[in-house]
Amino acid sequence: MDGSTPFITVALCTHNHADRLARTLETLADLHPPGRPWELLVIDNGCTDATPTLLARTAWHPAGVAVRVVREERLGLSNARNRALREARGEYLLFMDDDETPDPEWLRAYEQAMEAFEPDALGGRIEVFFEDGVRPRWLQDELLGFLGKLDHGEARWLDAPGTPIFGGNFAFRRGVFDTIGDFDARLGRMGKANIGGEDTEIYRRLLAHGCRVRWVPQAIIHHRIQTPKLRRGYFLDLHFRQGRTEGSAKRGSGRRIPPPYLIAQWLRALGRAAGLRLRTGADHSLRMEMNAAYFCGFLLGWMRDRG
Structure with a gap:
């Protein structure tokens, strides 16, 4: 050089x-x-x-x-x-x-x-x-x-x-x-x-x-x-899109019907986010809501997107 x-x-x-x-x-x-x-x-x-x-x-x-x-x-x-x-x-x-x-x-x-x-x-x-x-x-x-x-x-x-x-x-x-x-x-x-x-x-x-x-x-x-x-929606959208990308990649060429364990994870994430928001208020629940948004995207990517 x-x-x-x-x-x-x-x-x-x-x-x-x-x-x-x-x-x-x-x-x-x-x-x-x-x-x-x-x-x-x-x-x-x-x-x-x-x-x-x-x-x-x-x-x-x-x-x-x-x-x-x-x-x-x-x-x-x-x-x-x-x-x-x-x-x-x-x-x-x-x-x-x-x-x-x-x-x-x-x-x-x-x-x-x-x-x-x-x-x-x-x-x-x-x-x-x-x-x-x-x-x-x-x-x-x-x-x-x-x-x-x-x-x-x-x-x-x-x-x-x-x-x-x-x-x-x-x-x-x-x-x-x-x-x-x-x-x-x-x-x-x-x-x-x-x-x-x-x-x-x-x-x-x-x-x-x-x-x-x-x-x-x-x-x-x-x-x-x-x-x-500086909007809650920015964080939720970020995780939803990440989940959708990873869900599609994880399924690959497999069946579009998600396995039962994914449904269970999705339901648990939704329940935890809703429960925390009810107990502590919106100022303390966003991180858990982001997890729920991720699993929503993951399932959608698994079922709808091309792997």
Whole structure:
């Protein structure tokens, strides 16, 4: 690798979020540059708002950094990330979202871990910031992870399924995708469809292939939470769609009639959610209601969707 070849490619995928993207691009000027060259790759995922006009300007370009903008017409976050795999030039590919503010030391923290440990993948800490300054009473701490908050504590290797790295702040050695395959295009946000799960799926695939995943708590991203996500329906819809996707995949080519144990799980989830809401009120029952929404989606996906 010569002095002009980037060591890190930062990939920022965006779809129809021109207002929040503008703020994110402005924050890149505050990054403390790493010791080795890096490039910024922006994937315009079929944007139909003001995003292409915004990206056509150059005033937001970080000083001294190669910037490229690529348009990916196939809608879906995973399709955009897979396009980034094809376009990136860096040895490591680092992903961020269009509604985030990186800590000034973000890139340096990742660079230090990459050089010291040469991992196959890395993940960093994500803090949530309520952009409108209002946190609903029903938004208990246990739910913040569904808004992207992530903290696995001290720096270490991650090797358990329950310690995933999240898509708003993770990195990969670019060559690892030759081993584990691309992002699953069936998962991840797709336009307005509130689909998730692509980041935990690829993390588990990393573990299944024996890849080395490093946790870098000093690489901090602040996820800016907007008002539309501060609705109970956002959480319920997220889990319903996840359940539907997983139900269809679990059935595969089998019978569309669900087995009795799934019916029993569904009924138990509904009963627990209803009981907790009656006992404690709506401010404390959302997590259980999300479980019920998941099983509703799982059954629907099993019975109706193509596996």
